[in-house]
Amino acid sequence: MEEIKMNTIYDNEKFFNKYSQMTRSQKGLAGAGEWHTLQKLLPDFTDKTVLDLGCGYGWHCLYAAEHGAKAVTGVDLSEKMLAVAKEKTAGYPVNYLQADIATLTFPVATFDVVLSSLAIHYVADFKRLILNIKQYLKTDGILVFSVEHPAFTAEGSQDFYYDEKGNILHYPLDNYFNEGIREANFLGEKVTKYHRTLTTYLNTLLKNDFTLLNVVEPTPATELLALPEMKEELRRPMMLIIKAKNNL
Template sequence: MKENKYDDPVFFEKYSQMSRSQQGLEGAGEWETLQKLLPDFAGKRVLDLGCGYGWHCIYAAEHGASSVTGIDLSEKMLEVAREKTQFPQVRYQCMPIEDIDYPENSFDIVVSSLALHYVPSFDAVAKKVNSCLAPGGVFVFSAEHPVFTAYGTQDWYYDETGAILHFPVDNYFYEGKREATFLGEKVTKYHKTLTTYLDGLLTNGFAIQRIVEPQPPAHMFHIEGMKDEMRRPMMLIVSARKARKV
């Protein structure tokens, strides 16, 4: 059984209070950057890996996608997604990202928002995405930045007064499981290097289009802790196109 922290009642309640949970895409600090990298959804078949509340599925449908499939391991997340979604061309499935097994050429676009750091192997996911994408199909994903995931705790170093000193980066090349603290709860994530993400795309039949380390927009600096995100990268966004079958 894959770990599913988002169905833990305490964690889910805390997550539901985040701005990205209550305000949707506009409440996500990386959205303005991610939006610019998304392809045209009109008439396209879309797969969302780790769809959560379904915000990106809804966005794709609003922008003309012919069909949208959102998968997530959390029944609680999918319950909210189904309540929010009013588009008949959107369907949700409860399953782990690692278990996708769609026929070849099933989708034109695959998106994933802040979910791949919960998956042990990016290489395995890239292979499956390549298989289910149509020729020339697009894969756009965001994930926690390797600088952010390397040390594990994902917290700053503080001085004796509680002021931030710096962010720790250690054991960078030792990939694998990390026990992070997110919303005051212990959460298992998987650290991967930048090489693993980018070379993993290239060796699995993709041509990289864009690589962006999103910065929080200035108009969100008033949110607690948001301005501090300018001190180190927290996320990585990559857009790639299927160049060949593997």
């Protein structure tokens, strides 16, 4: 496999083409296994200022704008992803920044809502990110994010174990408490992600004056379970969704 650094992976033509064929890329939010759960956790967007960290194709930016947000900012490192996002949200109050979500800052108390979908596990320093978010999220502002579940990221390969006939045996769980870099196989490429425990995710928020509102391990919607790749998601937790309120 060709190794591609995370800061350019979605701008790699080969990888981007593979990603564009995924169900969630083709069908948008309806094709995302966790969407039926995430949607229920989203706050009222009416007249809110919203930030989407790692906005990708802009699906969540579009949803926020369609549901009354007065201003939406989408941030992503990928030029190719942002080009698609801009097309999808043309005519809506959505602006985009090409930047690293790990280090990006905004003026204090800029946003009512901060969203992030499956991007934070690419960030090395979770505490620094949360401290940044705390600064630009208003008091009583809402943070909602999804990450790959710690049970999914722990071992590193992010693949099942198979028998000699190619049948799934089980999913490996190993090195759970050894936080840090993992080299995962994603769409045939080696991708750098960061594993951290459930304790780290939750306690980092609690120690920095966030109130936990929801912690959910989503499973795919019933209508998606006919897809082979979705049915396998019932064998182990793949995603974690956290909703929290900024107290200060």
